[in-house]
Amino acid sequence: MADLFADDAPPPARNDEPREDAPLADRLRPRSLVEIIGQEHLTGPEGAIGRMVAAGRLSSMILWGPPGTGKTSIARLLADAVGMRFVAVSAVFSGVADLKKAFAEADRAAQAGQKTLLFVDEIHRFNRAQQDGFLPFVERGTVTLVGATTENPSFELNAALLSRAQVLILERLDSEALGKLLDRAEALEGALPLTGEARAALVASADGDGRFLLNQAETLYNAQIAEPLDPAALGKFLQRRVAVYDKDREGHYNLISALHKSLRGSDPQAALYYLARMLTAGEEPLYVLRRLVRFASEDIGLADPNALVQCLAAKDAYDFLGSPEGELAVVQACLYCATAPKSNAAYAAQKAAFKSARETGSLMPPQSILNAPTKLMKEIGYGQGYAYDHDADEGFSGANYWPEGMEPQTYYTPVERGFERKVKERIEYWDKLRRERGQ
Structure with a gap:
């Protein structure tokens, strides 16, 4: 057969070319496996798919990877590359009748000397009994099964089916691969x-x-x-539009803002005044308590971890007593927050960490710290090399817990106030151990 990886290898003939008005993603669909971006570890000459295509024989396989990484394109192009019939079903839209029809057609094609590649999208959505229905047709070679899933096959697919199919892992597309996709779009x-x-x-x-x-x-x-x-x-x-506050209650938001800023400014007298303004005007005490609970995390945090406990206790007291008796618990929580040491380190850490998480997307943690409850997960390296901290000197291994390709970040910086002073000392001590151990 023609060398799949030769630069001058012509793309396979197709009879399903997209229309000119088709979506851009469809018009840029790869025409051969060499055009698949970001999965060279599978489609390259040394990859599992590359080797099978070079040999002209395919085994049943499960393509496991995030959305938009080329699972459907790979399956379609595999059939072209080895001259097989391509039949696609979706577990979302297909039922038992559709599968029976596909298997019957595959049987007739086999009798005529034509092999069938059956592509099952979202294969994890078929229930256990339906998955078992594939087994006899896979075993006697009626079809070569290529299933696609975004879910962990260890949990979503029958062991019997997994034992008859090779699991191939597709990687999320990195910035370089995505950039190449945009290059193709701009060329068109x-x-x-x-x-x-x-x-x-x-x-x-x-x-x-x-x-x-x-x-x-x-x-x-x-x-x-x-x-x-x-x-x-x-x-x-x-971006999508987001709803705005109802301006008919501007005074309500002015007062809660004044209460929040008085608490942040450690002025218990002013905070108590604005609290009284709200409660005497008929504000719902539970609303005020929700704001106090938020304040305890946003503006006090670990400078005084007990502030959150006090606010939640005030909420329980108000639930138990109701008005007016329970309002004294609200006052107590307000005064506690106003007079507590302040730190927004936890709040700043949350914003920084969430921003980083959005920017880095779905980077996988190091395999050494992933649980491996199944045989498949152990075989692909989950949990290997994990350093159990309790076995290390001083209960601290200093291992690297960050995803590969991502430098360690600092989101949380404790202040020199209240309990956070002790937290700061601990973090500095652990950083010192990491440096001493060269980690």
Whole structure:
């Protein structure tokens, strides 16, 4: 057969070319396996798929990976590469009757000397009995099964089915792979109306999903934007609208803002005044308590961990006593928060960590710290090399817990106030141990 990986290898003939008005992602669909982006560990000459295609024989397989990474394209192109019939069913839309029909057609094709590749999208959505129904047809070679799933096969697929299929793991598309997809889109449609920084932001927003990225690019093309968008303008263009507060109750929000800022400013007298203004005007005490609970985490945090306990205890007391007796518990929580040492370190850490999580998307943790409850997960390296901290000197291994390719970050910086002073000392001590151990 022709060398799949030769630069001059012609793409296989197709009879299902997309229409000119088809979505951009469909028009950019790969025409051969060499055009698949980001999965070279599988489709390259040394990869499992590359080797099977070079040999001209396919085994049943499960393609496991995030959305938009090429599972459907790989299955379709596999059939082309080895000259097999391609039949696709979806576990979302297909039932037992559809499967019976597919197997019967595959039987007739086999008698005529034509092998069938049966692609089952979202295969994990079939129940256990339906999955068992595949077994006899896979075992006698009526079909070569290629299943696609975004879920862990160890938990979602029958052991009997897994034993008859090779699990191949697709990786989320990195920024380089996503950039190549945009290059292909621009070669077809022209330059995107984006600055260089905005283009990078668009790639980051895709979180490894090539289909999502191309859909976003198509939205930009369809809008016929005259001037290139910068990152801020791109964010405004693509984001959804959010609801705003009802301005009919502006006084309500003015008072809660004044209460919050008085608490933050450690002025118990002013805080008590605004609390009284709200309660005497008929404000719901439980609303005020919700704001106090939030304040205890946002503006006090670990400087005084007991502030959150006090606020929740006040909520329980009010639930038990009701008004007016329970309102004294609200006052007590308010005064406790106003006079407690302040720190927004936990709040700042949350914002920084959430921002980082959105930017890095679905990076996998190191395999050494992943649980491996199944044989498959152990075989692919989950849990190997884990350092159990309780066995280390001083109960601290100093291991690296960050995803591969991501530098350790500092989100939480304790202040020199209240209990956080002790937390700061602990963190500094652990950092010292890491440096001494060269980690």
